[in-house]
Amino acid sequence: MQKLFGVIGDPIGHSMSPAIHNDAFSHQNIQASYHAFHVKEQHLEDAVKGFKAIGISGFNVTVPHKTAIIPFLDEMDELAEAIGAVNTVKNENGKLIGYNTDGPGYVAALKEEMNSPLRDKKTLIIGAGGAARGIYYSLVYEGVSHIDICNRTIEKAEKLIHDCPYKATSAALSMHAAAEKLSQYDLIIQTTSIGMSPNTHASPLTLENVNQEAFVSDIIYNPLKTAFLQEAETRGTKIQNGIGMFVYQGALAFQIWTGVFPDTKRMKKIVLEKLGGTIC
Numbered sequence: 001m002q003k004l005f006g007v008i009g010d011p012i013g014h015s016m017s018p019a020i021h022n023d024a025f026s027h028q029n030i031q032a033s034y035h036a037f038h039v040k041e042q043h044l045e046d047a048v049k050g051f052k053a054i055g056i057s058g059f060n061v062t063v064p065h066k067t068a069i070i071p072f073l074d075e076m077d078e079l080a081e082a083i084g085a086v087n088t089v090k091n092e093n094g095k096l097i098g099y100n101t102d103g104p105g106y107v108a109a110l111k112e113e114m115n116s117p118l119r120d121k122k123t124l125i126i127g128a129g130g131a132a133r134g135i136y137y138s139l140v141y142e143g144v145s146h147i148d149i150c151n152r153t154i155e156k157a158e159k160l161i162h163d164c165p166y167k168a169t170s171a172a173l174s175m176h177a178a179a180e181k182l183s184q185y186d187l188i189i190q191t192t193s194i195g196m197s198p199n200t201h202a203s204p205l206t207l208e209n210v211n212q213e214a215f216v217s218d219i220i221y222n223p224l225k226t227a228f229l230q231e232a233e234t235r236g237t238k239i240q241n242g243i244g245m246f247v248y249q250g251a252l253a254f255q256i257w258t259g260v261f262p263d264t265k266r267m268k269k270i271v272l273e274k275l276g277g278t279i280c
């Protein structure tokens, strides 16, 4: 019988996940199909129960359900539990198990594009929301030993560092303080929504003091090159947009469900075709 997979979220209409997963299933000769389901907050519990009742094999979870879904799952993977957010669920013999592939997906994409060891990189994360949490925890889990976080609301950066069960040397900074000492960082990761379409001229902080040798990354992929990345490029640093994170979170979910790591180049090509651009 054909296996069923999907993604739930609100809104969900523009999700690129069905395109990348359905292509990967057919490319790997796996009899399965993947659909987008529009699930409103008040229907989340019923939707999860329904998925369980019909024996769905697995699904992705996106905004706004990544934390709210946790009480409706049977088990949690260690990293997902620590992050407190789930973007991938696997049905194992009727038990729904929650995973987080957003943070590990980001790290996998970073390793591929940076092409030099991560552990010793003095890192700055801009933002302290859900995405920053997944990335911070995954980088610390990976062994990166020095990661500062700057945020408009500094208390949220302090809390994020404090809550993390894995330890690193970290300071919570104001945006201004981070901009002042920017030259100290080898890796700068922008995780806020600042600069996302339609507000494409906005940037979280000036890169005036950036070290030319630094690697500057932005998790936004629409636009493909944010104002922040444009400034970084102008100042001579290497840059990375959010396509890799999106592709690798999908690839790692696919691997959890099927045991097969899919062709990420195919996935990237599909995403780029949908967004209508070339990778930076």
Ligand code: ATR
Pocket (backbone or CB within 6 Å): 126, 127, 128, 129, 130, 131, 132, 151, 152, 153, 156, 191, 192, 193, 194
């Ligand atoms: P996500 O799950 O995508 O990370 P989130 O949890 O709502 O979303 O977090 C959004 C992040 O973007 C936060 O770090 C937020 O800063 P605050 O904690 O101070 O709210 C940051 N952010 C969003 N809009 C911003 C703006 N206009 N200026 C500065 N920071 C902003």
